[in-house]
Amino acid sequence: MKNTLITLLVTILLFVVLNFLVGIGVIPAFAQKSPVFEYKALEAQGIDNVGFRMVAAEEGIEVAEDGKINFPKELVQKLVKVNLLPRTIGEVEKDGGWEFVAVTADDHYLFRRAK
Numbered sequence: 001m002k003n004t005l006i007t008l009l010v011t012i013l014l015f016v017v018l019n020f021l022v023g024i025g026v027i028p029a030f031a032q033k034s035p036v037f038e039y040k041a042l043e044a045q046g047i048d049n050v051g052f053r054m055v056a057a058e059e060g061i062e063v064a065e066d067g068k069i070n071f072p073k074e075l076v077q078k079l080v081k082v083n084l085l086p087r088t089i090g091e092v093e094k095d096g097g098w099e100f101v102a103v104t105a106d107d108h109y110l111f112r113r114a115k
Helices: 002-024 044-059 073-079 081-094
Strands: 037-043 099-103 108-114
Touching: 037 044, 044 073, 044 081, 044 108, 073 081, 081 099, 081 108
Parallel strands: none
Antiparallel strands: 037 108, 099 108
């Protein structure tokens, strides 16, 4: 019983020392490095802007110099948020290889891509 207890304590001490040495960099860790990502956050207004410009380009509607777009009433169904949002996220993903990650509680849309 006494030998088992001493063996367990020595084993734990060895693991603690080994973990400490890996932590300070004396012994290199054999774990795989996790990929490094670059992140992009767009506000809800920025997402809407991308979506509206995409629909305007598809329909051949001109965008004024001040950024205003006058949509006809026939396009209301295309501009509803549930129809527009998935296409807009897809458009942002295509532009530069971004990947959609999540939406925060304050309506920021997060995207990432590998560096």
